[in-house]
Amino acid sequence: MTLRNASTATLGRFLAVVTGLIFLVGCGSSSGGGGSTPTPVANTVAVEVNSGPTSLSVNMAFADVTICMPGTTNCQTISNVELDTGSSGLRVLSSAVNLTLPTITDSSTNVLQECFQFADASYTWGPVAVADIQLAGETASSVPLQLINAPNTGFAVPSSCLSLGNGVSLNTVAALGGNGILGIGNFPQDCGGNCTSASAQLPSQYFLCPSGVCQVPAVPLADQVWNPVVLFAQDNNGVLLSLPSIPAGGQATVSGTLTFGIGTQTNNALGSAQVYATDAFGNIQTTYPTTNGVSYPGFLDTGSTGFYFLDATTLGPTGIIECSDAPGWYCPSSPVSFTVTNTGTNGTSGPLTFSIGNADTLFGTLANTAFNDLGGDSGTGISTDYADFGMPFFYGKNVFVGILGTTAPSGVSAPFGYYAY
Amino acid sequence: MLFLGTAPAWAVLGEYESSVSLDQQVLRGEIRAEVRQGYKLHQITSPNGTIVREYVSPDGKVFGISWQAPFMPNLQQLLGSYSTEVQQAVQSRARRNRGPLIVRTDKLVLVSGGHMRFFRGRAYVPSLLPNNISAEVVQ
Numbered sequence: 001m002t003l004r005n006a007s008t009a010t011l012g013r014f015l016a017v018v019t020g021l022i023f024l025v026g027c028g029s030s031s032g033g034g035g036s037t038p039t040p041v042a043n044t045v046a047v048e049v050n051s052g053p054t055s056l057s058v059n060m061a062f063a064d065v066t067i068c069m070p071g072t073t074n075c076q077t078i079s080n081v082e083l084d085t086g087s088s089g090l091r092v093l094s095s096a097v098n099l100t101l102p103t104i105t106d107s108s109t110n111v112l113q114e115c116f117q118f119a120d121a122s123y124t125w126g127p128v129a130v131a132d133i134q135l136a137g138e139t140a141s142s143v144p145l146q147l148i149n150a151p152n153t154g155f156a157v158p159s160s161c162l163s164l165g166n167g168v169s170l171n172t173v174a175a176l177g178g179n180g181i182l183g184i185g186n187f188p189q190d191c192g193g194n195c196t197s198a199s200a201q202l203p204s205q206y207f208l209c210p211s212g213v214c215q216v217p218a219v220p221l222a223d224q225v226w227n228p229v230v231l232f233a234q235d236n237n238g239v240l241l242s243l244p245s246i247p248a249g250g251q252a253t254v255s256g257t258l259t260f261g262i263g264t265q266t267n268n269a270l271g272s273a274q275v276y277a278t279d280a281f282g283n284i285q286t287t288y289p290t291t292n293g294v295s296y297p298g299f300l301d302t303g304s305t306g307f308y309f310l311d312a313t314t315l316g317p318t319g320i321i322e323c324s325d326a327p328g329w330y331c332p333s334s335p336v337s338f339t340v341t342n343t344g345t346n347g348t349s350g351p352l353t354f355s356i357g358n359a360d361t362l363f364g365t366l367a368n369t370a371f372n373d374l375g376g377d378s379g380t381g382i383s384t385d386y387a388d389f390g391m392p393f394f395y396g397k398n399v400f401v402g403i404l405g406t407t408a409p410s411g412v413s414a415p416f417g418y419y420a421y
Numbered sequence: 422m423l424f425l426g427t428a429p430a431w432a433v434l435g436e437y438e439s440s441v442s443l444d445q446q447v448l449r450g451e452i453r454a455e456v457r458q459g460y461k462l463h464q465i466t467s468p469n470g471t472i473v474r475e476y477v478s479p480d481g482k483v484f485g486i487s488w489q490a491p492f493m494p495n496l497q498q499l500l501g502s503y504s505t506e507v508q509q510a511v512q513s514r515a516r517r518n519r520g521p522l523i524v525r526t527d528k529l530v531l532v533s534g535g536h537m538r539f540f541r542g543r544a545y546v547p548s549l550l551p552n553n554i555s556a557e558v559v560q
Binding site for chain 1: 469471487490492493507519521530531532535537543556560
């Protein structure tokens with residue numbers, strides 16, 4: 001049985017008892033399980049790092065995503081969707097969508113709305129719609145996704161979504177840098193168990209807004225926004241992002257691939273990659289012995305522009321300083337090499353070496369959009385610092401992201417998912 | 422159902438300690454107060470895994486706040502009047518920097534970072550730090 005079938009069974013219970021949310025479209029997910037070997041399908045899509053539709057993006061990896069009216073061949077391909085291993089679920093600007101997708105509603109046809117917040121206090125706002133999602137030969141049926149900035153009537157964006165006012169919305173191409181975000185991280189849904197009760201959403205993520213007043217509903221897992229990969233009939237246990245090496249100083253564009261499944265076909269074997277199991281938050285542990293030996297949360301995030309690694313004060317002895325004209329970015333006088341140790345909850349531990357150059361110099365090469373040595377502050381001191389291995393990490397590597405709840409590679413305990421590289 | 426329009430105001434940075442209990446109500450959490458050398462710490466722990474810490478100076482004002490949570494906290498409520506400092510900084514922030522939000526002004530130091538289901542950060546008011554207390558206590 002697939003995850004989806006399991007959660008659909010849960011949906012029925014919540015439907016009757018808790019929320020009255022209605023999944024308008026039948027769940028029609030097909031199962032590739034049951035012990036039979038599915039016929040392999042094309043499982044690779046092209047990925048490109050370029051300046052995107054705004055011509056301003058750096059270190060953003062884009063792919064095309066096809067969405068369809070559920071159960072039909074009425075489809076549309078959306079270009080320039082940013083890949084994000086730091087979140088889960090598809091979010092597309094409603095302005096880029098021609099299809100009139102069904103939405104998830106309660107029994108009074110109030111549409112389920114979502115405020116999806118990013119850690120820098122930016123957010124996307126819009127209803128939860130349902131589409132079939134096609135990537136290469138893979139199809140995920142009736143997937144809840146977010147339609148960003150869909151026109152709504154009769155209610156304002158809830159105040160809890162406006163953590164810092166309207167200035168940080170990602171509700172336009174200009175602000176988002178693309179037509180959407182494809183979250184392919186290691187969680188099956190964007191919220192999970194906390195949103196299946198109204199009281200545990202603090203602040204609220206999902207909303208129903210009858211009579212112009214937004215309320216917080218309990219949202220069963222099946223109705224939350226889903227990482228579409230886990231809903232594929234096959235190749236649904238994770239992804240492999242493969243990008244070629246680029247030179248220090250950057251490169252104009254980079255072409256690579258996103259492959260679905262881990263160890264399910266001949267083109268997605270783990271090979272020599274080391275498996276680092278993540279914790280319940282989606283983190284591994286990163287230690288940096290050179291300055292203090294403290295262990296920090298670490299994560300691999302294509303949605304992050306740089307290596308956000310510790311902070312300039314902590315790294316001062318290494319020669320790291322902040323850019324005077326762009327605080328937050330690092331501007332060492334010459335590139336600084338770091339070797340850290342990453343450790344998974346499964347006990348796997350391994351060194352990782354990377355370099356951080358001068359952000360001013362890098363951004364000065366205007367023709368380049370891909371940089372493997374761009375870095376900046378993760379925090380303002382040990383207590384808030386972490387190791388965010390953003391896009392620079394991914395160049396020249398095969399990086400696997402294993403999804404929570406799927407079968408981990410043989411001999412590995414990874415109940416919350418894993419990274420492998 | 423929680424009706425957002427009627428949610429009470431949170432305790433906020435720069436205001437008096439008495440407002441901390443409002444945070445506890447909003448977060449539906451358990452509170453633990455601890456007297457430390459030179460300041461007082463209130464830690465609110467919610468069943469969903471949210472931990473908010475509020476640091477109170479001897480004259481009774483909240484000089485620092487930190488959080489680690491599965492949801493992005495409502496910074497406007499946590500920061501009170503200091504949220505305008507952050508809003509101004511956000512406006513001038515380079516769009517090219519998709520990473521943690523870091524604000525350092527004379528009035529406020531703030532960082533907000535992490536990723537989906539893992540939000541962490543802190544904020545403090547340098548001018549409200551008690552004598553001989555480092556900003557690093559806010560963690």
